[in-house]
Amino acid sequence: MVRHILHCDMNCFYAAVEMQRHPELRNKPLAVCGSQEERHGIVLTANYIAKPYGVKTGMAIWQARQKCPALVVIPPDMGEYIRFSRMAHEIYEDYTDQIEPFGLDENWLDVTGSVGLFGDPMHIAKEISERIKFELGITASIGVSDNKITAKLGSDYKKPDAITYIGQENYKEVVYPLPVEDLLYVGPATAKKLRAIGISTIGRLAECPVDVLIRRLGKMGAVLHTFANGRDISPVQRTDHIPNIKSVGNSATTPRDLENEADVKLMLYLLAESVCARMRELASRCTTVEIYVRDTRLSSLTRQKKLKAPSCSSQELTEVGMELIRRNYHWDYPIRSIGLRGAGLVEAQESVQLSLYDDDKRRDKWERIDATIDSLRQRYGYMSIRRALLDTDPLLGRINVKDGHTVHPVGFFGG
CATH class of the missing domain: 3.30.1490.100 (DNA polymerase, Y-family, little finger domain)
Structure with missing residues (x-):
């Protein structure tokens, strides 16, 4: 049975919430940043007006201001972000109880059992997107696929406020040209090791012999090879699932x-x-x-x-x-x-x-x-x-x- 998985990613979440709370800042470059006094002075997220200047998550505030002198800096309000995250979760619950969070702003949804009630997965994704925009005043990018890994690639593929379908019929066309860093759990260190052996795209990773990857990356090499080929059988955990703390x-x-x-x-x-x-x-x-x-x-x-x-x-x-x-x-x-x-x-x-x-x-x-x-x-x-x-x-x-x-x-x- 083919699964229908959505990955919902609310765009520039912290900054989007702040622009909703402060409409006068909507047309200004804005970044939500940690406290400089407590030496947490880095950019947590920036809006889409600030990003073309080179303002990036993890950048020090002084560096961000060098790149964008007009940057408006706002301290984080985690209580408010949690409140918005819960409101989005309430929207998701109208379509399924199989919801797995990946941070405050990202969630996987398994809507396999919901298509008989609400229509095909693309229709469900469009409804969710419109409701987040209308009810919360922010936007989300949604990936639609048959597994969690590929659905996340879909939500990252086009931003903001977009819905991307990636299925078996268009997987190689859409995913293979993407940089290997776009694949979940390929961080800077892993990407460096992969590029050292000539693997710079997800397609090259998918076509690489798995034994070569295992020698280079250990057992994680086999996992990433599976992900690159669009295969992932991990379930979306139910809302009431409590994982063992390891x-x-x-x-x-x-x-x-x-x-x-x-x-x-x-x-x-x-x-x-x-x-x-x-x-x-x-x-x-x-x-x-x-x-x-x-x-x-x-x-x-x-x-x-x-x-x-x-x-x-x-x-x-x-x-x-x-x-x-x-x-x-x-x-x-x-x-x-x-x-x-x-x-x-x-x-x-x-x-x-x-x-x-x-x-x-x-x-x-x-x-x-x-x-x-x-x-x-x-x-x-x-x-x-x-x-x-x-x-x-x-x-x-x-x-x-x-x-x-x-x-x-x-x-x-x-x-």
Whole structure:
């Protein structure tokens, strides 16, 4: 049975919402940007008037203003964006309950079972597009296909306010000439590896022998080969589907650059405490620790290590994080932002082989200390009890990483 999948992507979402709220800005170049005071001063999204000047997502505000001196900069209002996202979701629910979010502004819809009620998938896409425009005052681009990956290529193919159908009959004509970076999960690093072996388009990727890709990219090579050939059997998850949480992480752009290991250690303690507290809330322990750093050139590094035994000890996660930093970061430039993640979560109640080794006794002791700290903070507030180390740097030590969360997109693989 052929599936009918839509991918709805609301155009320049944050900027579109702001232009709806502030009609006087509709004809001006506009960008929604993070806080410069908190060193989050980057462009989150820009409208279609600003983009021809070269204003791009992820660009520093000062760079954006160099390219577009008349740029209007607005701080983000996540509460309002969430409200608009929910209103769009209510529109989608009129056509199907199989809706899978990919961030606030993107959703996959499986309308296979709806065509008998509402007409063919292109007709449904047109209705949804018109309703978003009329009811929310913003526009959306919609891709229509028989799978999620190709539907997303369709929504990206033409913007703004467009509907693109990609089926088996026109797949090669539309998709093969596209740059390989347009395919979901081909990021800059993967694209560089592919271009190094002469693969610059999705068509070249689709025609490349899969064993060559596996040698170059590992098992992800086989996945990308399947995607490039327009094959994807992953289901659109139902609205009420709750995926298993496989990892917990936190990151922070620091109020000043981290210049040495002492700075990094302080930040890792803060991050590890919040990550481990979240794991205990989920009654879980992690089996892998991952660190992420981005330097002042905005170049990033990610490394991970498997633990000998599952853990939710902030002390152990910090020590492993420091080990990864010492092995892999060479301090050519200071660090601007840093993250820590506990991955491969298992149930905390899962049976663990008894041990008399000192490392295991130490882990158990630190986990019990962390649990006691959780109880004190729950009763008296986050700042009621802190490590003495944090007072060595008043600027970094006062960061509340547990409550300072950012809204991140939902990952395609559910990780």
